[in-house]
Structure formats: structure tokens, C-alpha cells
Amino acid sequence: MLPLEYQLTLTKQTEIAPSIYELCLTGDLAQQPIAPGQFVDIKIPSDALLLRRPFGIANVDRQTNTITLLYRVVGEGTTILSESPVGTSLSVLGPLGNGYPIDQLVAGQNALIIGGGTGIPPLHELSRQLNAKGVHVQHVFGFATKAAIFYEDHFRKLGPVAYATNNGSYGYQGHVGLLLDAQFADATTRYDAIYACGPKGLLMAVDNRFSEHPNAYISLEERMACGIGACYACVTKLKRDPSIQLKICDDGPVFKTNEVLI
Amino acid sequence: MLPLEYQLTLTKQTEIAPSIYELCLTGDLAQQPIAPGQFVDIKIPSDALLLRRPFGIANVDRQTNTITLLYRVVGEGTTILSESPVGTSLSVLGPLGNGYPIDQLVAGQNALIIGGGTGIPPLHELSRQLNAKGVHVQHVFGFATKAAIFYEDHFRKLGPVAYATNNGSYGYQGHVGLLLDAQFADATTRYDAIYACGPKGLLMAVDNRFSEHPNAYISLEERMACGIGACYACVTKLKRDPSIQLKICDDGPVFKTNEVLI
Amino acid sequence: MTDLAVTLPGLALKNPIMPASGCFGFGQEYGRYYDLNELGAIIIKAATKEPRLGNATPRVAETPSGMLNAIGLQNPGIEVIMQEKLPWLAEHYPELPIIANVAGNTEADYVAVCEQISQAPNVHAIELNISCPNVAHGGLEFGTSPEAAATLTKACVAVSQVPVYVKLSPNVTDIRPIAQAVEAAGAAGFSLINTLVGMQIDPKTRQPILANQTGGLSGPAIKPVAIRLIHQVRSISKLPIIGMGGVSTAADALELMAAGANAIAVGTANFSDPFACPKLIAALPDELAKYQLTDLKSFGLPQEGTHD
Amino acid sequence: MTDLAVTLPGLALKNPIMPASGCFGFGQEYGRYYDLNELGAIIIKAATKEPRLGNATPRVAETPSGMLNAIGLQNPGIEVIMQEKLPWLAEHYPELPIIANVAGNTEADYVAVCEQISQAPNVHAIELNISCPNVAHGGLEFGTSPEAAATLTKACVAVSQVPVYVKLSPNVTDIRPIAQAVEAAGAAGFSLINTLVGMQIDPKTRQPILANQTGGLSGPAIKPVAIRLIHQVRSISKLPIIGMGGVSTAADALELMAAGANAIAVGTANFSDPFACPKLIAALPDELAKYQLTDLKSFGLPQEGTHD
Ligand SMILES: Cc1cc2nc3c(=O)[nH]c(=O)nc-3n(C[C@H](O)[C@H](O)[C@H](O)COP(=O)(O)OP(=O)(O)OC[C@H]3O[C@@H](n4cnc5c(N)ncnc54)[C@H](O)[C@@H]3O)c2cc1C
Ligand SMILES: Cc1cc2nc3c(=O)[nH]c(=O)nc-3n(C[C@H](O)[C@H](O)[C@H](O)COP(=O)(O)OP(=O)(O)OC[C@H]3O[C@@H](n4cnc5c(N)ncnc54)[C@H](O)[C@@H]3O)c2cc1C
Ligand SMILES: Cc1cc2nc3c(=O)[nH]c(=O)nc-3n(C[C@H](O)[C@H](O)[C@H](O)COP(=O)(O)O)c2cc1C
Ligand SMILES: Cc1cc2nc3c(=O)[nH]c(=O)nc-3n(C[C@H](O)[C@H](O)[C@H](O)COP(=O)(O)O)c2cc1C
């Protein structure tokens, strides 16, 4: 039997940008093998909320036995989570799903990481693991505004970051697809691997631009119930045969580009 | 407009007998005029529980701005309440209902207080207020067993206490009605006022024995929704005309003996 | 300033929020604690021809995010309501529109009460209760058949001086034919929804907790059912809908309005928080501001009927 | 030791707890995390004649103490289920009784699937799903008319090698005539309840959250409705009932059994806690001990039918 559920203790919580929280959860989940891009499913401490909330794993620190999540407060569950005090014990399922493949890369190769908004958290752990392997990482991130940006310092330590903001308040003005066209037109050949996570528009932009790249991956989001592949809530169709459906929680959330219908 | 809702802070909570908790709530409700026998209606801190829980007020301390409740853990609401830590802020409606009349008594007169189990809490504040007036108080309390007894010292300070336990493990063996017959046969004439609160059987015993006493009162319990007389959940019928119904939350919970159908 | 006013047949409301029938008595009790003039209107407790004692106690039980009630339409009868309850409201709140909830055993009962109560000067509309699950006669019987519902509606509309909103039951296989029949019979609008029939059992006694065995389920638990039914009725009718079922926040109210409701009644939430209605009204402008709106009419536009 | 065994037609269960259809796939996923032999049985995801893709996403939404789903009966079809899913269960859990949930568009579909699936050696019973609210055809149509339900039941019973339990819909005006018709048509028992039809709306877009617009409401919110319907059917029939609807604790399970259920299925609770079923089973002895009982049969005695 595989382990699945961990009781983790909320050891730190900070609002790091407007409505964006950094949450540290301490406990033995951090000792599991965790692939970047895998996620956890958290039971929110409220008697009226039944469904767990999925979040990407933004950082794993085996030394302090702690994983870090970065999340935006959008509704009831994340509001309650953001108000939970240090010391709260949370039931956490994980690590769930399949992460980004990185074993194929070796030191000295180049990776491009593309993210937007709350799709960015799992890309932090990804970038860390790539750096640990000696892979050079370039980041391309989209945000609504400058004020919304979080973890800039963290990422800059891991490699250069190009920002796009909708209103041009920081970096390139426009969405990430346009920034890719403007500054990363040769990305397909320049990067040995490409990884993306973010809103649907961003994923479509990446999927279109890197559909032929042999080593390009996107991570999808969908409303989930079971989180482990049993309920068919979170399906997506295969591009080559839309009569075949994959489960984002269990077959994903990471897929190759050109693999699924976004 | 009358005040109704107070945010009170849980300042102390102790298990004083198996499953019986003493709960101190601090805040301005304690400054209101509170008649003994009045109750509060507490919003349990759980998102799935909608209805408030009613509890008699067992003690009022204006100096420390604190009221005390004594309650038994019986279901989900009281379980959650018993697990709430010091510092919890609770929405409390009160003081609700009509308490026991005591203005008619003067120093030196005698009162008999009859209670059973979790009907006893409001009788503590009653006995205190009677003592404060110089009224002599005799208590007669029924419990399942010796182990279930709580607040013995508190009550002994306010006047003699005769106990009955179902199994005879403390005091008289048998229910309170039998103890009344055995040791308080002359109660009707000996006591200027009689007050009771407890399970239905006890109330019926008191109602029967003191139906003619001009100054005898019982306090009723019923499942409630609004707690203020608007929803008709908690009605009881008048004895003299069962087509007339009174609301326990608003017209009661204290009624004269012989007044309502128990 | 945000404009919360809504206008429905018979009802020019300064805001769309009103306490639901049976959850607010005749106003006197909550009136001790806040100024009822803050409300858009009040729907009073069901009125019947004769006084009713209702069911035995226990009459309420709690369920996950909900409650059961089997009050059984206890009320003092139309005479006392006309002579004491409505005049009290008229005296203390002369500007406050009252919606009178009417129930009965027989068509004749309903007709008699509608005729009389609609003449009270502060009764601006009738809510015809053909959906009470807690009484042996009337109630649900009229509410589950399109023909019976239409016949009763027609008779009541004929004698009423004010518009008649018909309160439909969620405990039916298909609400649409009933709504259509009631509309054809002259209803001015709908009131949706009454409670779902439920039961709770005490595992110790293995008997139902409510003396009446079954009760009506209300509260947040039923909100998804209320939204579905409001949406379904909106998809087949343009009549105004007073929506209710599990509303406790301004967001809930807007969700029901997005489903097709034109005004909102609040029931069970009053018990969790006696100030639920005024708080909800106070929160509406900020909730609308989230969608860059400063008046409720722009929000409450009926949605396209796209339902199954 | 507490005896948790219960026996129903076709099903000799070591305990009465089984995952509900659609909430546990075909066992493989939860089987990664605990030994499925702890379960009394498994009700597998609905099987249809052809593979089904189900509805568009989003397929689930959360509601107060409940959830909506509109999966739409996605399943790989009877062939794959016979050749892969059931053999996998037989190989890994040879002792575990399987109940096969069967759905379809037409009577012929249902009959074909019943005939085939009831021949699988580990399928001990069929749960005939005539109550799925999330598909355009079949599902609810068969479940809302006594005649249609009876005709379908009769045809399925005739071709099935195992007892047929009919899963009834709560979305009906009166469940009793449907239950009676199904019993007369040869059903071995009932499965109660499927989900209530509900909807949730996003106030931002003013559109339903589910792509299918409506979905089935499940979870603790519907427990009072499940209890009422189990109690109602128990009052008119002595057939065994597999009860479900909002069960997440041992106390919930006993409450449904006190209402008249003989075994219990657990759906939504698996999502809150993937170990909900084994935890519930482990808690049953202590819960029974509260009532001085050491075997479940003494608890599960059907109550007198005293319903309205
Ligand atoms: C694999 C995966 C990884 C994710 N990682 C992150 C992350 O690292 N940081 C972050 O901020 N957010 C992340 N999300 C989104 C996050 O799960 C939602 O924002 C969160 O569930 C919202 O919960 P709520 O109760 O506040 O919102 P509500 O809108 O009140 O939630 C209602 C229901 O909808 C679901 N829901 C709402 N939005 C989403 C969504 N975008 N995706 C899936 N379910 C949703 C909720 O889980 C809940 O069941 C991730 C989602 C998935 C599927
Ligand atoms: C006026 C009044 C004063 C009370 N004073 C005290 C007191 O001082 N100490 C004490 O221990 N108990 C007292 N009770 C009883 C107390 O209210 C219940 O024990 C408590 O509500 C149980 O809540 P629960 O959620 O734990 O139980 P559950 O059984 O889970 O509650 C379910 C529902 O039933 C209601 N309920 C259950 N038992 C009772 C009951 N006996 N009376 C009314 N409603 C009930 C609950 O309020 C809730 O709505 C009083 C009751 C009333 C009416
Ligand atoms: C205690 C109680 C009493 C009720 N009495 C009536 C009534 O007399 N007439 C009526 O039409 N509806 C009655 N209802 C139903 C409510 O008016 C409302 O339709 C239902 O409770 C759903 O709204 P809610 O979820 O906001 O409570 C009653 C509901 C409750 C909880
Ligand atoms: C995600 C999901 C999928 C379901 N799929 C099916 C199904 O395929 N067939 C069926 O008969 N019932 C299905 N149901 C209904 C459940 O089997 C059960 O009857 C219902 O959810 C009530 O139980 P619960 O409250 O414990 O979830 C499904 C329920 C859910 C939540």
C-alpha cells in the first residue's frame, strides 16, 4: 500500500503579495520523493466544506521537514486557509499526480520555464531541482500588474526572469505569448526542455508554439473531487483521439505539449 | 431597540465532572440585568451547525465581566464547544426569556431549590441571588451517580444540599420525587418559594407536589430555533386551556407550577 | 449610492430582501432588536381561517448545513391577524410592505383568507402557500398537481385585492407544468422554494426526532436545489420570482438573482444570526461593486432560459 | 467481537459498508492506498453498453455540506469492464462481492448490460440505475414513472443471473408507487438514494458552474432527504434496502439503518477522506456498543412503518 495522507502542521503563513499567501507545512510528507509539478490536496478546516483543495508544491525542504505552497485567496476555502493560525494541523494528501520529467536533462543543458499567476508555484520547485542538476534555467512569467508579482527574488536566484504584465507596469507589456514571440522566438531550438503552468490562455500559447518540441510540458488545472483518479471529475481529451480521456489528477496534471485538448 | 447579541471571549473552560464543563465567557453581557433562570443562545463555532445552543446562566460576575455556564457534552455542538480554546470569540444572544421571580421574597424567608443533572446550572445563579437577599435556601438535587455530581462545594456555601442518586452512591437512593416525599413532606408549608429545573420526570414530580403552592416555579427545556419567540418551535400548552400555547423561549422558560402541560 | 430598489407587481421595494414566511412571526419579536424599516418587506407567518395549534414538539432538528421544521402552520387565525398583527405592523411600520402567506385545508378556506387579508391596507401581496409539507391536508396536495394548483390559484386571484404569488413545492418530479398552470390561472409571480421533505432519526430510540416524523428541510443545504428550481421556472416563465432557500449572505442573494429571482426571502439564516437580514442588506452594495455595478436592476436581469 | 455481518439477496457481507457507485471507480485507485478486502462490497461505476465520454468539464462543484456532480456516466463500456475491470478485481480481491451499477439509454441497452455483467463470477448483484440526473436519456426517465420503472425492472430481472436492486430517484413527487411497481416487477431490493438535482451559479459570469448546468447533489446536505425516503419505502415494503446519502460516520450509517436500510453505501465521504470506508467500518463496533449491542443484526431491525 502506498502512503497517501499526512497530518502536516502549519508552521508559517505570510501574505507575500496582495491576496497571495506563502504557507509552510511541516511533517513527513517532505521526506517522500516529490517530483516537481506534483500537487497536494488539502482538507480545509471547515465542517461545511467537503472537497479538498489542490495546490502545487512550490518548495520541498527535507532538512526542515517542510513543504511550501503559494496560493491566491479566491473563495471560501482559501479564505479559511489564509486565516488558519500557526499550529493548525491539516490533513494533506500527496504527493499526487505526475510531475514534470527532468531525468532526461543533464548538467549544462538549457530549460525554459513559462508561468503565469498562480500557475507559478510548482515551477519554483521545478527550477530548484533543475538548478540542482546543473541545468541552466530561463524563466518567463506573466502577471496582471507589478503589484501582483511574488517570489521574484527566489526565482532570480535560480536564473534570469523575463516578466510580462498586462498593463506594462513591470517588464514587457502584454501577455506571455507576445513576450515569447518578441524575445524568445528561437526558444524551440535554444532550449532542451520547456515547462509551463498557468491560465488556459498561457497554456494554449505554449502548446501552439511548442507542439513539436520533443521535451515540452504543460500542467493543467480542473475542478477535482477525489484527487486520485477514481471519480472522473477532472478529465481532458486526447488530441489525437478525443474519444480517449485522461484524468488530470492521476494521468496529469503534467502533459506533453500537443497531447491533450486544452 | 434592545441589545441582544454579544461577542464574548472564552476565558476559561474546565471539565468539572465526567463530560460536564464549566465555561467562562467574558464581555459586556455580564453588565446587563440578568434574572436567575434566564438563558443564553450560543452560536457554535462550526460552519455546518446553523442553530444556536441554549444554556442557562449559572453565574454572573459583574466585577470580572464574566458569566459562567455549566454544560454536559451530549452531541456535536457541545463537543465542539468543549474543544474550543481559551480566546475563542463566541456570538451569544442573551439574556433571553423570563427568569425565576424572586422580588416577592424578603430576607429571612425560606426557599427550596430542586434540580436534576444539567437542569442545575441556572439554579446556582438563583441561589446566589436569593442568598444575596438574605433568603435561606435549601437545595435538593438529583444525579445519576456520585461521580456525576458537580458544583457541590459551590452550592453547600449557599445553603444545605440534599442529594439523591439513582444508585444510592451518594445521599438518598432513588429519584428526587421520592427524596422530596421522604424528607420534605412539609415543603409546601415550610418554604415561601419553590424553584425547580431538571428533566421532565423531575418537573412533573414538582408540578404535582406543589401545584397549589402560590410561589412555585419550574423551568422547561425544548428544542429551539430562533430563541426569541418568532418561529413557534418551542411551544407548550396551557393547562387550563390547551388551545392556548406559550413559547418556552420567550414566555418561559420559567412557568408557575400548574400553569403548563409538561 | 447603490440603488437597491426593485419593483414587482404590488411591491415597490427599497431593497429586495425580506424575511421568509414562518421565520419571522408577524415581525414583533425581531422588531424588539432592530428597525424593521430596514427591510424591503416582510412575509408574515402563514394565515389560516381558524387558529391552528400546529404539531407536537419537538418541532425542529438540526441537519448538516440545514434544519428540519414541522411547526405545522401554528397561527392565531385570520381574525386575530386582521385585528391585532397587521394593525400592529401598520402602526409601527406604516411604510413597510407586507406579504401575507395564506394556507388552508380546502379551497374555500384559502379563498376566504385571501379575500379578507388582501383588504388589509398594509398587505401588498399574497403568497399562496400550496407547498407546506408539514400539515395533513391542503399544503402539498394543492402543490403537486398542475390542475389542483391552477384551480386554487384562479379562485384566490379572483377574490384578492392584491397580486398573488404562488409558493411552489420543490418536492415534485417536474415543477414546470405546475408553474405554467399557475401562471395561466392568473398568478402574478412565484415564490420559490418551500422546504424539502426530510427526516432525522435518533439512533438511540431509533425513532424520528420530530414528533411529526418528517419535517421541512431548509438552510444552505438546499440552496443548490433552490437555484435549480428558480432557473427551471425562469426558463419557462417571465413572471417575477421571489427566491429563497439557503440564503444567508449577499453573495447567496445575488446567486439566486442570477438564477432568475427578482427578490429574495431569508428564512433559516435569521436563526443563526438574528441580524441576518439587515446585515445582508448592508452588504449588498459592496457585493454589487465587485461586479462594477451600482444598481441591482442591472444585476437581476433574467438570464436566458437554457435549462435542460 | 462485534458481528458486523449482514445478508441480503445475493450478498453475504462481512460488514454492511460499501463505496457508492461512481465514487470509487472500479476499485483500482483506492486499492493503491488500502486493502479493499476491508470493505463489505464495492458498487462499481455505472456500466453502459457502449463506452461513454460523459459531460464536459467542470463536472463538480462544492455546495454547503454537499457537492454537485455531472460526470454523465463516463465509463469504458461493458466490454472493457468485462475484460479488464472485473477480472482485475477478481484477481486481486477474489473474495470481494461486487455490485454492478447498470445504466443505459434504452431498455435494450439495460437488458444487454444486465445479461452480460451478471455473468461475471464476482458480480453478486446488480444495481439498476434508473435515477441518474446527469444524462439526457435513460436515467431519470425510467425512474420517474412507476410503469416505465416496472417494465424495465422486469426485463432486466428476466435476463440477470443475480439479484437486481433498483436505485430510485429522490427527484419525484411520491416514491412509493414507484417502489411498489418495481417490487412487483421482481426487484430483489432497493438502492436509495441517488442524487438530488441541483445547480450552482457563478455570480461573476451569472452562468452555471457545471458545464452541464445542473448536477446531482450528494453529501451530508441530503442525508435528511435520504432518511425520509428510506423510511418511506420501508413503510411500504419489506425488501432489503441499500441506503446511501450523506453517510460519513458510523453514527450516520446507523441512522440510515434505523430508518430501514439493511446495508450502507458511502459516496461523497470518500472524497473528503479517502479512508472514510475503512474508518467507518472500524468505528462501527464502538458505535454499536453505545447501545449495548454486539451485533449489527439486532440494530438493523426494520422499524415499524409509521410514516405519513
Ligand atoms: C493541480 C492543481 C494545482 C493547483 N495549484 C495551485 C497553486 O499552487 N496555487 C494556487 O493559488 N492555486 C492553485 N490551484 C487552484 C486552487 O486549487 C483553487 O484556487 C482553490 O481550490 C480555490 O478554492 P476556494 O475554496 O478558495 O475557491 P472556491 O471557488 O470557493 O472553490 C469552490 C470549489 O471549486 C474548486 N476550484 C475553484 N477554483 C479552482 C481551480 N482554479 N482549480 C481547481 N479547482 C478549483 C475548489 O477546489 C472547490 O472545490 C491548483 C489547482 C489544481 C487543480
Ligand atoms: C432554556 C434551556 C437551557 C438549557 N440550559 C442548559 C444548561 O445550563 N446546561 C446544559 O448542559 N444543557 C442545557 N440545555 C440543553 C442544551 O441546550 C443541549 O444539551 C444542547 O443544545 C445540545 O447541543 P448538542 O449540539 O451537543 O446536541 P445535539 O443533540 O447534537 O443537538 C442537536 C440539536 O438539538 C438541540 N437539542 C439537543 N438537546 C436539547 C435539549 N435538551 N434542549 C434543547 N435543545 C436540545 C440542539 O440545540 C441542536 O439544535 C438547555 C436547554 C434549554 C432549552
Ligand atoms: C421554522 C420555519 C417555519 C416556516 N413556516 C412557513 C410558513 O408558515 N409558510 C411558508 O410558506 N413557508 C414556511 N417556511 C418555509 C420558508 O418560508 C422558506 O421557504 C424555506 O425555509 C427556505 O428558505 P431558507 O432556506 O432561507 O429557510 C418555514 C420555514 C422554517 C424554517
Ligand atoms: C462523483 C459522483 C459520481 C456518481 N456516479 C454515479 C453512477 O455512476 N451511478 C450511480 O448510480 N450513482 C452515482 N452517483 C451517486 C452515488 O452513488 C450516491 O447515490 C449519491 O452520491 C449519494 O450518496 P453520498 O451522499 O454518500 O455521495 C455518483 C455520485 C457522485 C458524487
Ligand code: FES
Ligand atoms: S478528481 Fe477524481 S478523477 Fe480526478
Ligand code: FES
Ligand atoms: S425558539 Fe422560536 S419561538 Fe421559541
